[in-house]
Amino acid sequence: MKHWLCLILFICFSLNIFARNPLEPSYYAAPPRLPNVLPEMNTPGFWISRHPHPDTLIMTSGMIDKYNQRVNKLGTYTKIHLHSSVISGITIRNQIKSLLSTIASIGKYNSAGERTQKAVLDSLRRNANLEKVPLYIKVRFGFPVKHARQRFAPGLNNLNKEVFDIEFDEMQNSGYDIGTPTVFYHDSADGKWVFGACATSTGWYLKSEVCFLPQKQWLAYQQAESFVVSTAARADLWKDAQASQYHGFCRMGTKLPLIGETDAYFQVQIPVKDSLMPGYIAKEDASQGYLPYTARNVYKQAFRLLNMPYGWGDTDADFDCSSLLKHIFACFGFKLPRNGLQQAKAAKLIYDFGPVANEASREKTIINEGLPGISFLRLNGHIMLYIGHYNGRAYVLHDTWGYRAPAEDSKDDVYVINKVVVSDLYLSKGSQRGSLLNRLTHLSAMH
Numbered sequence: 001m002k003h004w005l006c007l008i009l010f011i012c013f014s015l016n017i018f019a020r021n022p023l024e025p026s027y028y029a030a031p032p033r034l035p036n037v038l039p040e041m042n043t044p045g046f047w048i049s050r051h052p053h054p055d056t057l058i059m060t061s062g063m064i065d066k067y068n069q070r071v072n073k074l075g076t077y078t079k080i081h082l083h084s085s086v087i088s089g090i091t092i093r094n095q096i097k098s099l100l101s102t103i104a105s106i107g108k109y110n111s112a113g114e115r116t117q118k119a120v121l122d123s124l125r126r127n128a129n130l131e132k133v134p135l136y137i138k139v140r141f142g143f144p145v146k147h148a149r150q151r152f153a154p155g156l157n158n159l160n161k162e163v164f165d166i167e168f169d170e171m172q173n174s175g176y177d178i179g180t181p182t183v184f185y186h187d188s189a190d191g192k193w194v195f196g197a198c199a200t201s202t203g204w205y206l207k208s209e210v211c212f213l214p215q216k217q218w219l220a221y222q223q224a225e226s227f228v229v230s231t232a233a234r235a236d237l238w239k240d241a242q243a244s245q246y247h248g249f250c251r252m253g254t255k256l257p258l259i260g261e262t263d264a265y266f267q268v269q270i271p272v273k274d275s276l277m278p279g280y281i282a283k284e285d286a287s288q289g290y291l292p293y294t295a296r297n298v299y300k301q302a303f304r305l306l307n308m309p310y311g312w313g314d315t316d317a318d319f320d321c322s323s324l325l326k327h328i329f330a331c332f333g334f335k336l337p338r339n340g341l342q343q344a345k346a347a348k349l350i351y352d353f354g355p356v357a358n359e360a361s362r363e364k365t366i367i368n369e370g371l372p373g374i375s376f377l378r379l380n381g382h383i384m385l386y387i388g389h390y391n392g393r394a395y396v397l398h399d400t401w402g403y404r405a406p407a408e409d410s411k412d413d414v415y416v417i418n419k420v421v422v423s424d425l426y427l428s429k430g431s432q433r434g435s436l437l438n439r440l441t442h443l444s445a446m447h
Helices: 003-015 044-050 061-074 089-106 118-128 215-222 295-304 311-317 321-330 340-346 358-371
Strands: 026-031 084-090 136-137 139-142 148-151 172-177 182-187 193-197 204-205 210-213 227-230 234-238 248-251 256-262 265-272 275-282 286-287 348-352 377-381 382-390 391-405 413-426 442-446
Touching: 044 382, 084 089, 084 442, 089 118, 089 136, 089 182, 089 193, 089 204, 136 193, 139 215, 139 265, 148 215, 172 193, 172 204, 172 311, 210 215, 210 275, 215 234, 227 391, 234 265, 256 286, 295 321, 295 377, 295 382, 321 340, 321 382, 321 391, 340 377, 340 382, 340 442, 348 358
Parallel strands: 026 413
Antiparallel strands: 084 136, 139 182, 139 210, 148 172, 148 204, 182 193, 193 204, 227 256, 227 286, 234 248, 234 275, 256 265, 265 275, 348 442, 377 382, 377 442, 382 391, 391 413
16 A cells, blocks of 8 residues: 555656646647758759859959948948957947846746846846946957857846747857957956957857957958868867867858968967967868859858757857858858848848738749849848749748747647758748748848
């Protein structure tokens, strides 16, 4: 009798421990290959063979430089190398306050699904150390020494806009690769964080993930005439030419100064703590200089990222929808903004969809007007690369967390993709949000 009683108590205890929170959403796994996607569509060759001019040079390096100058004027990608050595403390204090205000408004829940406590936000404000911002700040210059997180506030709290939306940590602003030129302004109260900016965004960095260098050395690194660009999704970096001492990795589009080479490796400069050191990257993982901007090369780079995990704000050195495009086009020398809306505006507008609700006419516009391999399709909160059409359907490559499908209880079922995929534009059709196609706002192109 004792044994049965213990078993019942154990079962009850277990059920209580593992009982599911009723607020926690239910998700379903998306199929490995999405509807209407043939196996061969997941290869670059399928789309290259359907492109009318895959090897035509779309823009020269000079034309790309002019594009970058135009983006600079839009204010969405700054000339970080021209940054002054002194900046107003009021400017930085206001930037910090703005980010704290943003996280207070969108970081409504913690990772346990509970309302964010005022004490948590107060702690982040105290750590921001606003009262210690001087009237004038002596700017420090440096780089990430590994993939560095950029946060809205100086802390690792996972704060969410929706209950249990833990995959979307609103504290995460972005993430940047080793060697990204960065300026630093202000230290947190606990000494673990530093507030700074790169060419595309501003936020808090862990000091353990960055280095500080003299301004002249920082500038020389950026202005090196010879350089390589990483072309692999993630390229290994080595301390030695025999590739036996691992240093770390860099993602696609990372630019590193070239200082030598062996038969199989480029020797490059790598930022480490308060200095630069020689490192090595395999020639198969990098290009000496930027790649020629052709549709073939865009397809090849884009499909190297197929099935890479989704990472909101570059969490864990993965990509989200806009950073995917930013890193692909960095291989050709483009300096894309970080945000999808800004990327759509920085490209040449082909069509503004407006309120038109007809899916057929929208798809026809994309097929007739879109430039395969170099066109962006944007909707609110998402951006995609248009890769071509097949049997009257337009297809995209994009990094997405999931899609919705109508359910019997009038709510939507959520299917998790969580990676870079090829899909048509009918994902979420019939759901409360509607298909990707019906939610499009802009068609633009990089030419």
